[in-house]
Amino acid sequence: MTITRDTIRKVVLERGKAMEHLMLILRDLETLSGNNQLTTKTLEEVAEEMNLPTSAVAGFVGFYTMFSYKPRARYVIRVCKSGPCNVMGACTIFDAIEKHLGIKPGEATTDGVFFLEKCECLGICSVAPAMMINYDLHGNLTEKKVVDLIERYRKQKPAVAEASGPEVEGRECIVKADGQTKRLTGAIGAIDPLKIDSYLGLKGYEALKKTLKEFTPEQVVQIVKDSGLRGRGGAGFPAGLKWSFMPKGDMPKYTVCNADEGEPGTYKDRILMEENPHQLIEGMTIAGYAMGSQTGYIYVRGEFRRAIDRLQLAIEQARSKGFLGSNILGSAFNFDIFIKEGGGAYVCGEESSLINSMEGKRGYPRFRPPFPAGSGFQKRPTTVNNVETYASAPMIILNGADWYKSVGTPKCTGTKLYCLSGKMNRTGLVELPMGTTLRELIEVYGGGMKDGGKFKFAQVGGTAGGILGPDLLDLPLDIDQTIQAGVTLGSGVVLACDESVCAVDFLLNVLAFFEHESCGQCAPCRIGTSQLHRLSRRFAERRADEGDIDRMIGKTMVMKKASLCALGQSPVMPVTTILKNFRREFERHCDSGHKCPACDKTLRRFYGTA
Amino acid sequence: MSKSPDATLVQAPGVTLTIDGRTVVGRKGRTILEAALENGIKIPYLCYHPRISRTGACRICLVKVNDTMFKTACTEPVAENMKVVSEDAELAAIRKDILEMLLSEGDHNCLYCDANGACELQDLVKRYDAQMPTGEFPRRKREIDEASSKGLKRNEDRCVLCGRCVKACGEIQISNVWQFTGRGSKTHLTSGLFEKIGDSPCVNCGTCSQLCPTGAIMPQLPLGNGFNWELQKESSICIYCGVGCKIDFHKNKEGMLVKATGNGDGPNEGHLCVKGRFGFDFMQKPTRLISPLIKENGEFREAAWEEALDFVAGKLKKIKADSGPDSVGALASAKCSNEDNYLMQKFVRAVVGTNNIDHCARL
Numbered sequence: 001m002t003i004t005r006d007t008i009r010k011v012v013l014e015r016g017k018a019m020e021h022l023m024l025i026l027r028d029l030e031t032l033s034g035n036n037q038l039t040t041k042t043l044e045e046v047a048e049e050m051n052l053p054t055s056a057v058a059g060f061v062g063f064y065t066m067f068s069y070k071p072r073a074r075y076v077i078r079v080c081k082s083g084p085c086n087v088m089g090a091c092t093i094f095d096a097i098e099k100h101l102g103i104k105p106g107e108a109t110t111d112g113v114f115f116l117e118k119c120e121c122l123g124i125c126s127v128a129p130a131m132m133i134n135y136d137l138h139g140n141l142t143e144k145k146v147v148d149l150i151e152r153y154r155k156q157k158p159a160v161a162e163a164s165g166p167e168v169e170g171r172e173c174i175v176k177a178d179g180q181t182k183r184l185t186g187a188i189g190a191i192d193p194l195k196i197d198s199y200l201g202l203k204g205y206e207a208l209k210k211t212l213k214e215f216t217p218e219q220v221v222q223i224v225k226d227s228g229l230r231g232r233g234g235a236g237f238p239a240g241l242k243w244s245f246m247p248k249g250d251m252p253k254y255t256v257c258n259a260d261e262g263e264p265g266t267y268k269d270r271i272l273m274e275e276n277p278h279q280l281i282e283g284m285t286i287a288g289y290a291m292g293s294q295t296g297y298i299y300v301r302g303e304f305r306r307a308i309d310r311l312q313l314a315i316e317q318a319r320s321k322g323f324l325g326s327n328i329l330g331s332a333f334n335f336d337i338f339i340k341e342g343g344g345a346y347v348c349g350e351e352s353s354l355i356n357s358m359e360g361k362r363g364y365p366r367f368r369p370p371f372p373a374g375s376g377f378q379k380r381p382t383t384v385n386n387v388e389t390y391a392s393a394p395m396i397i398l399n400g401a402d403w404y405k406s407v408g409t410p411k412c413t414g415t416k417l418y419c420l421s422g423k424m425n426r427t428g429l430v431e432l433p434m435g436t437t438l439r440e441l442i443e444v445y446g447g448g449m450k451d452g453g454k455f456k457f458a459q460v461g462g463t464a465g466g467i468l469g470p471d472l473l474d475l476p477l478d479i480d481q482t483i484q485a486g487v488t489l490g491s492g493v494v495l496a497c498d499e500s501v502c503a504v505d506f507l508l509n510v511l512a513f514f515e516h517e518s519c520g521q522c523a524p525c526r527i528g529t530s531q532l533h534r535l536s537r538r539f540a541e542r543r544a545d546e547g548d549i550d551r552m553i554g555k556t557m558v559m560k561k562a563s564l565c566a567l568g569q570s571p572v573m574p575v576t577t578i579l580k581n582f583r584r585e586f587e588r589h590c591d592s593g594h595k596c597p598a599c600d601k602t603l604r605r606f607y608g609t610a
Numbered sequence: 611m612s613k614s615p616d617a618t619l620v621q622a623p624g625v626t627l628t629i630d631g632r633t634v635v636g637r638k639g640r641t642i643l644e645a646a647l648e649n650g651i652k653i654p655y656l657c658y659h660p661r662i663s664r665t666g667a668c669r670i671c672l673v674k675v676n677d678t679m680f681k682t683a684c685t686e687p688v689a690e691n692m693k694v695v696s697e698d699a700e701l702a703a704i705r706k707d708i709l710e711m712l713l714s715e716g717d718h719n720c721l722y723c724d725a726n727g728a729c730e731l732q733d734l735v736k737r738y739d740a741q742m743p744t745g746e747f748p749r750r751k752r753e754i755d756e757a758s759s760k761g762l763k764r765n766e767d768r769c770v771l772c773g774r775c776v777k778a779c780g781e782i783q784i785s786n787v788w789q790f791t792g793r794g795s796k797t798h799l800t801s802g803l804f805e806k807i808g809d810s811p812c813v814n815c816g817t818c819s820q821l822c823p824t825g826a827i828m829p830q831l832p833l834g835n836g837f838n839w840e841l842q843k844e845s846s847i848c849i850y851c852g853v854g855c856k857i858d859f860h861k862n863k864e865g866m867l868v869k870a871t872g873n874g875d876g877p878n879e880g881h882l883c884v885k886g887r888f889g890f891d892f893m894q895k896p897t898r899l900i901s902p903l904i905k906e907n908g909e910f911r912e913a914a915w916e917e918a919l920d921f922v923a924g925k926l927k928k929i930k931a932d933s934g935p936d937s938v939g940a941l942a943s944a945k946c947s948n949e950d951n952y953l954m955q956k957f958v959r960a961v962v963g964t965n966n967i968d969h970c971a972r973l
């Protein structure tokens with residue numbers, strides 16, 4: 001369908017003329033286009049209707065990989081090539097599609113039905129390898145399954161309810177094993193996420209009632225401080241302390257939930273949002289009360305349609321029951337929540353980049369100071385927390401700080417959602433006390449290494465995380481002890497790799513990710529990520545010399561010291577830890593005669609060489 | 611362009627800090643870089659420019675704060691008792707590394723670059739002894755658009771993505787023609803909606819070219835070229851309108867004016883419009899009129915001033931006599947001085963005898 005001026009006018013009117021609505025306006029129009037293309041004519045008219053400079057729209061579209069102003073096709077197939085999917089055989093999925101449809105990434109079938117793209121983590125890593133067809137997610141892919149799915153779409157697009165595969169459903173991505181300490185995930189399965197009554201039947205919104213009746217905002221902050229709750233997005237900053245930074249006073253203040261969940265291997269937030277959306281809404285409302293804020297936003301990555309739909313429904317239900325809106329439960333407290341969406345950019349999980357993205361801008365991180373608590377969304381005081389962090393608030397209020405602290409380690413209290421992926425017999429989400437060891441995660445909950453393979457290493461914390469060899473199998477995985485060991489817990493990713501995984505191939509994948517996801521704003525990261533990717537490719541191609549190992553480390557050091565945000569400061573961790581563990585393997589790859597089928601496969605698939 | 615964008619800050623209270631062991635006074639709300647520059651300490655920078663908002667992207671101005679932290683001097687506010695190290699072996703090495711990264715990203719060959727000798731990147735490369743790229747990192751090809759616009763040339767292979775042009779256009783000229791697009795290592799500029807400059811909404815004010823630290827955006831040079839170090843600069847006031855922008859005219863060895871740039875001390879604070887920046891070529895063009903022309907039988911012929919003025923005076927008298935003074939009217943020019951304009955209206959009212967006098971600035 002060609003997009004008419006009238007359609008654009010209508011969409012802009014519906015979504016709102018302000019720049020902050022650009023993402024949703026473009027998403028609507030792209031869907032309406034029928035061929036996943038936003039033509040320059042459409043973009044020009046959007047700019048006119050919204051009274052924006054055309055360059056702002058051009059800059060926006062160019063930043064978010066989910067959009068394209070170049071022609072695509074009726075269905076865009078995005079195949080994930082991030083860490084977990086790569087380890088689980090993403091290459092074979094590309095092979096299968098090329099064999100079946102005759103297209104490579106960046107190409108469309110001649111009939112204009114399918115367009116293939118490679119993409120980074122889709123957030124369903126326990127069912128890797130995975131792909132997305134338009135907005136429908138599919139996992140546990142095999143060559144046969146891919147072909148079947150493609151043919152199903154060719155005949156007819158599946159109805160919305162069944163659009164994403166059943167294996168992707170949140171509750172299906174939880175490891176069914178006893179021995180877990182189910183707090184955040186306790187109600188999952190028992191709750192119907194589409195019905196607020198079902199949440200209310202399990203003490204839902206009791207914590208909010210208690211908060212409004214019994215506590216002042218300062219007391220809520222104090223309870224959260226006492227509980228020891230630390231941010232679950234990756235940096236582990238104490239949540240209560242962060243809330244206390246918000247200035248007092250009547251100005252607009254924003255409570256923002258970071259549901260961008262882009263760190264490869266992470267899928268916990270999606271499960272929490274899909275299966276128990278009210279828990280998050282209640283947690284944010286309590287946080288809003290504690291910070292004197294009137295408005296909440298949940299920034300959900302655009303790929304998570306099911307989570308977005310369920311959250312939207314839950315928000316409406318909460319409004320109609322008086323848990324959101326004016327004078328909540330008869331108190332003087334007003335609070336409402338709105339959803340913002342992402343457009344395919346890992347860096348938008350960085351909180352200041354997320355704020356720019358919420359404003360309808362390119363997701364460039366901001367320098368600090370000013371910090372978000374001083375000047376965040378629309379230059380107003382803003383607090384950003386992860387989904388898991390906010391979702392922990394209701395149970396802390398209901399059961400008290402001491403109860404919360406009763407599990408975990410002294411400085412890292414409570415439970416942690418660990419996201420298992422990679423070469424284990426069982427992958428999925430597990431909820432365990434902070435400080436569970438890698439060995440326990442793999443052997444007990446992961447059911448051991450896949451098909452009896454031998455553990456080689458695990459990447460913990462996501463692509464930005466470190467590599468743990470067998471020597472760290474007994475390291476308690478909490479926020480501080482990982483840092484002391486030179487690695488990080490990050491968002492709780494555990495990607496296990498066996499002997500079949502080549503360390504060089506693995507690092508190449510990591511560094512390709514960083515080059516692709518760097519925002520490009522600051523010089524050391526924009527150029528550094530590109531050069532690191534190139535250097536690691538030299539090892540994969542067996543053209544490197546041993547000096548390249550130290551050159552890689554040197555580059556990551558400069559990036560660590562000089563980059564503007566934590567993305568550019570990250571590669572140092574995976575690079576140095578993998579080189580510490582597998583330096584010999586990298587040295588072997590300096591020999592042009594060295595055989596490495598894993599590297600050969602990657603080079604052939606993604607680099608058109610070897 | 612040297613004036614502070616915010617005069618109120620000049621009165622801000624003082625903040626005492628040390629830079630490289632020297633005690634200096636900065637002003638509250640201002641940055642380490644501003645405090646350093648005001649005190650003659652030359653912290654290097656690329657993306658910073660006093661006329662635009664803070665950017666913090668090139669990371670060249672990185673300094674050490676309180677021994678432990680690396681901060682960009684251009685974004686970090688001064689604080690009481692702050693201890694800043696602006697340069698040591700480690701910082702110099704970082705700067706050199708970043709510069710070498712920038713060199714390898716583009717096509718930075720001074721030999722054929724218009725900015726040679728007037729390039730902030732080149733200055734820093736010299737200062738930190740950055741070396742030529744080895745070629746092992748293939749560079750990104752970006753847009754080269756040297757002909758679509760009458761005012762500007764764009765060679766993005768010389769761009770360091772500092773973002774000064776984006777802000778020059780967005781914050782000074784408020785035209786918002788430039789923006790970044792793409793992402794990561796594929797980031798590049800767009801003018802308008804992926805257009806050539808000449809097809810974009812650009813009004814050719816040229817402010818971006820003046821703020822560009824390299825040769826990525828250059829003004830078209832209508833009257834010939836010259837080596838930057840040979841150019842002689844003379845300041846003057848723009849002849850076009852009543853704002854009276856201060857302009858630096860640059861003359862080459864042959865005495866030709868090759869470019870005009872805004873001078874920061876004038877009311878324009880360094881800014882110019884298309885006329886001030888580009889409208890000077892007529893002065894030295896061979897087609898410039900140097901004597902009056904009178905049209906006879908459809909053809910122009912040269913005439914002496916005496917003859918031409920007598921001719922005009924005769925015609926005016928005749929029109930006044932035949933059709934009355936109100937059939938004559940005059941439009942004065944904004945290019946003339948107040949005194950000239952005063953005389954013009956005096957002439958029209960007192961000599962011609964009509965009130966039909968107006969001025970182009972009112973149109």
Ligand SMILES: Cc1cc2nc3c(=O)[nH]c(=O)nc-3n(C[C@H](O)[C@H](O)[C@H](O)COP(=O)(O)O)c2cc1C
Pocket residue numbers: 230231232233234235236237239258259260261262263346347348349350351352384385386387389390565566567
């Ligand atoms: C490149 C990058 C990506 C990030 N992605 C996420 C993310 O997807 N989700 C998240 O909650 N935090 C992410 N973070 C961390 C956020 O910046 C921020 O610290 C976090 O949302 C704060 O919430 P918390 O204190 O509850 O953890 C990311 C950080 C960086 C540097």
Ligand code: SF4
Pocket residue numbers: 347364365517518519520521522523525526563564565566567568569
């Ligand atoms: S470190 Fe990377 S992601 Fe962060 S601002 Fe710099 S270029 Fe962007």
Ligand code: FES
Pocket residue numbers: 654655656657658665666667668669670671672682683684685
């Ligand atoms: S001048 Fe400070 S980062 Fe560019």
